[in-house]
Amino acid sequence: MYGKGLIKGLAVTGKASVSKRLTEKYPEVKPVLPKCWRGDFQMDVDKCIACGLCARACPNHAITCEIGKTEEGKKKMMKYEINRSYCLHCGLCVETCPTHCLKFTLEFETAIYHKENVVHDLLKNPNMDAVASTFGQPVKMPVAPAAEKKEEKEVVNAAPVEKQNLPEEKMAAEKQATEPENRGEETKA
Numbered sequence: 463m464y465g466k467g468l469i470k471g472l473a474v475t476g477k478a479s480v481s482k483r484l485t486e487k488y489p490e491v492k493p494v495l496p497k498c499w500r501g502d503f504q505m506d507v508d509k510c511i512a513c514g515l516c517a518r519a520c521p522n523h524a525i526t527c528e529i530g531k532t533e534e535g536k537k538k539m540m541k542y543e544i545n546r547s548y549c550l551h552c553g554l555c556v557e558t559c560p561t562h563c564l565k566f567t568l569e570f571e572t573a574i575y576h577k578e579n580v581v582h583d584l585l586k587n588p589n590m591d592a593v594a595s596t597f598g599q600p601v602k603m604p605v606a607p608a609a610e611k612k613e614e615k616e617v618v619n620a621a622p623v624e625k626q627n628l629p630e631e632k633m634a635a636e637k638q639a640t641e642p643e644n645r646g647e648e649t650k651a
Contacts, residue, residue: 495568498597500551502569503544505584509563512537516555516564524548525555539585546572547580556598566595 486493495501517525528541556564564584569592574580 495570497568497595499566499568499570499595500553500597501567501595502572502589502592503582503584504565504567504589504592504594505542506563506565506590507539507585507588509561510539510542511561512539513560515558515560519554519558520549521552521554522548522550524550542584544582544584545580546574546582553598559598562599565599566597567592568595569593 512527512529514527514529517523517527524545526541526543526545527539530538530540532538551566553566556566567589569589
């Protein structure tokens, strides 16, 4: 009884000692992050239309924005701050941005040592020099040339269209096939 448990434990330890190491040499070697990493924030201030959808989409109300008007009467973002202590990095703000001016970056070293630095002002520091993440950004699908589309349409139109039986029609057909031929006559027993 005790021997089997000891052997199983030693087998697990032996496999772990022989297998490939998963430890990374982090400070010296930076890890390779996926393209859709949700890191720090980046904002293209020129693209922003000051709609405020990102602030309304935030479940924790971590985004504070003040919208004003320019001399021409257009909306302009006067204040845009993200409180990192409340932010979940859920990405709802990035997904709802209609102009895709708010993005995540591939930065992951966002530790803050003083409570005063928790609020990140994206108008003063838009973080445009960082590598942007692909999370929440539109996916560009490859477009086929016009000649290929025309050929596909011809093939689709040339194919004969068969009538599809609906479930009710199938049940009625099966019922008629299983019933006896003399349905109208009653049998006397």
